[in-house]
Amino acid sequence: MAEVAALAIKLHHYELATRASGEQGIAAFILGDIETAKAQVLRAWELSKVENDPAATVRYASVFGAGLVQIHRFKEAFTPLNQAIKIAETILQLPTLQLPFTRR
Numbered sequence: 153m154a155e156v157a158a159l160a161i162k163l164h165h166y167e168l169a170t171r172a173s174g175e176q177g178i179a180a181f182i183l184g185d186i187e188t189a190k191a192q193v194l195r196a197w198e199l200s201k202v203e204n205d206p207a208a209t210v211r212y213a214s215v216f217g218a219g220l221v222q223i224h225r226f227k228e229a230f231t232p233l234n235q236a237i238k239i240a241e242t243i244l245q246l247p248t249l250q251l252p253f254t255r256r
Contacts, residue, residue, distance in 0.1 A: 170199040210236045
């Protein structure tokens with residue numbers, strides 16, 4: 153996935169690069185590399201907010217929160233999970249949803 157992120161950056165598709173990095177973080181968590189997973193998913197979560205990509209923000213906030221639950225850090229999980237729910241509720245109230253990966 154690092155190659156995907158690098159190619160996306162080269163082609164100026166920064167949202168795709170962010171998503172590739174976030175997905176790599178999810179894979180790292182599955183493989184047991186918690187520190188890499190945390191760094192990559194948190195980075196993707198923060199960048200998705202800057203890039204105004206609410207679908208990615210919901211995904212990475214919820215994945216990060218779920219990861220915290222898996223390692224029994226329940227109180228810390230509330231913030232990202234609540235943020236994901238709040239944004240998802242806002243998205244559902246929009247008249248039309250924007251397809252992911254479309255250029256603006």
